[in-house]
Amino acid sequence: MVLEKSFKGKAKWLMYLNHFIVGWDDNIWWFALGLFLVEITPQNLQFTASYGLVSGIAVLLFGTVVGDWVDRTSRLTVARVSVLVQNSALIVCCIILYLVMEFKAFIASLAPNEGLLKTCYAFIIIIAILSNLTNMARKTAIERDWIVEICGQDRDMLANLSATMRRISLVTMVICPIVTGQILSRTSHSTGALVVAGWNFFTIFLEYFLLWKIYQEVPQLRREKVREERHTTNTIDLMQGVDVVMEFQDIEKQDKSLGSSDKKVDDNNDSDDVNKMAPSSKREIEKRQKYTFITSLCASFITLRRGWIIFKNYNVCFAGLSLASLYLTVLGFHSITIGFAYTQGLSEDLIGGLLAAAACTGIIGTFIYPRVRKKCGLERTGLYALAAEVASLTLCVVSIFCPGSPFDPLYYSRKGNDDIVLPTTESYQTSSIALLNDSMLSSKINVTTDDGTTAMVTDRSLPVVSSYVSISLLMSGIIGARIGLWMADLTITQLFLESVDVTERGIVAGVQNAINQLMDMLKYAIVLLLPVPEVFGYLVIISYSFICLGWILFAVYVKKTRGYVFPCFKPPQTS
Incomplete structure (x- = not known):
């Protein structure tokens, strides 16, 4: 209290x-x-x-x-x-x-x-x-x-x-x-x-x-920051010869523990103190110095490998992989999806309003999360949240086959790469405008015209589309999915907070961030391979598949933790 x-x-x-x-x-x-x-x-x-x-x-x-x-x-x-x-x-x-x-x-x-x-x-x-x-x-x-x-x-x-x-x-x-x-x-x-x-x-x-x-x-x-005993031996074994400092102290306590009883100690006295130490203490200092040298020599690779070993030995790692799967998606409000929405006739103001609406639905998810967690527990909350996200994003998959969708599954087979051009408008006649130009939210842009000159175009018109059914379903699915997304994010974050040892929170979080960024990086690589609106539908399908994979990985974590996924499949208890 x-x-x-x-x-x-x-x-x-x-x-x-x-x-x-x-x-x-x-x-x-x-x-x-x-x-x-x-x-x-x-x-x-x-x-x-x-x-x-x-x-x-x-x-x-x-x-x-x-x-x-x-x-x-x-x-x-x-x-x-x-x-x-x-x-x-x-x-x-x-x-x-x-x-x-x-x-x-x-x-x-x-x-x-x-x-x-x-x-x-x-x-x-x-x-x-x-x-x-x-x-x-x-x-x-x-x-x-x-x-x-x-x-x-x-x-x-x-x-x-x-x-x-x-x-x-x-x-x-x-x-x-x-x-x-x-x-x-x-x-x-x-x-x-x-x-x-x-x-x-x-x-x-x-x-x-x-x-x-x-x-x-x-x-x-x-x-x-003191490592709990239940992790000490296991972690040292996992280090495979790389020693680890078992206690981390704040600056104030370091000064007290390392300082002598006399407040004024010169360098010679410090050397004498070191020489008077027990052999085990000297070896401990040498090990720490050796570890510091190795880390500084090739820190990123040693620590990444060590961090992954520590990360995968927690059961919650499957929940972390589930969260990482949600990063390989274009079904969110970032430059890629915003640019595609602009090519489909949505104005800058409308896109900004949709972004605000998505944030508002995410806020609703943060209000729902504590209540659902308290009633159902963390594991079931995560399952329900990811299922809600998958259900909402189903609208996005449906949208690519609806009126107004530019999706052409055979686009690359019909045209060579050299012949591919993006849609233009009457007031925006160009011969070399790429998708990024359409993703700009600014009202000013440099345009290369047919005669090779460069001009600054302002207040340009929106692309003309035949129907807004497809883009409306796409945006609706993305906005609705934010409730489940943020509930799942909060669930997995708390699972890590409750499961990871105090002295391993940073390195485990670093591994999680690295995996998240790997998936995000793969997303950019896929976009570079499929950069035009006519094949954006493939990006939607790939994104939806990885969201479903995220639900499956979280279900694996629940199965490993509880022994069952849903209560109806709970094994009978033996007396």
Whole structure:
């Protein structure tokens, strides 16, 4: 009761306020970055897809390393570093984007073959990926560790806290695209980049202060991370010769345990203390130094392998694979689906409204989740949530065969790749407009006309479609599926929070993020192979298949955990 009352006070609202600001930052950047990338390369999808692929590879290789660093570092240090590095990286990235958008022609002329411009593109991708990795570290620390320590053993409190934080994220997902869209439409994309940079500069100090206050308000966050005995032996065996530090202490306690009784100790005294240690203590220090050297030499591969071994030895790994399967889908509101919706005649305002509606249905899911979990349990909640998502997305599969659908199963057999052109409009006559141009939410775009000249087109008309039945069913299915999606996400997240040891939360979360990014990366690769609206139906079918696979994998987890999937198949108990 004391723990719950203390959290219901000042710390709870500080946590919610911090999560709102972080969600605002993330959603502004998510919405604006897609438009910025379109603005600087309006010819095709290559730059956007390249960013998605490289980002996925980076998280796949280094996501586990980031999670392992979170495990090995004091909580306050992780919060400090992640806030400072992420926001600083976004500021630098926005400044480079501003320079490229404002002075693109001049930068391209400074070096042969547009060398400097391509270098700027590379820096944009690298810095954005650095921001993503540090943001992942912060989310792992706060959402996989801090809230668990705050809630203690109260699972109901953990479920309500997780649902509320997810609800806050979805609220920002509703508001941010509207606000950001207004800024970009009333000014320009280059000005918008400066606005995003200025906002991130301001929030550095605010986020830093809020996390520090939460850390001070909650004593549980300042205690040691100690591995439970039930995992110690098993984990060492799984390491296969790579030693692991069994205890992680905060900075304050490290100073107390490593310092001598005298407050003023010089380097010579430190050496004497080491020499006086028992042989076992010396070997322990040597092992830790050896581990640090090996990790720094090839950290990503060693930690990724070690993290996967730890991850797969938890029963909840099948639930994690289920969640990862939901990432290989175009049936969500991102640049790919938004671009396709635009080619089907939906306006920017209408697409923004549909995105807000999807976020609202997701919020409904966060309200439903705690009640269903309390009544049915986590496992059945996950089964019902994924089944609801599959049922809703069935409309998307039906949509590709309805009036107005551009789906042509034999498209590539009828036309060679060199003959493929995208639909055009009367006011938008071009000979080389790719799908990315149709996915732009900006009202300005560079167009190459038939005579080879380049012009800036504004207020362009929407493509003409014969019927809106297909796109209406597609959008309805996507919006309705958000209820089940977010309920499933919250369910699987809580399963990890309850099952994973305190000293392995970071590395397990890193493996999960890496698998998620692998599936997301595969999605971008498939889109590059099937980039035109006439074959978008294949993307829908592939996406739907992986959502169904996610339900099957979660059912496997339930079967391994409970021995049965549904109560009607429960084996009879023997007396």
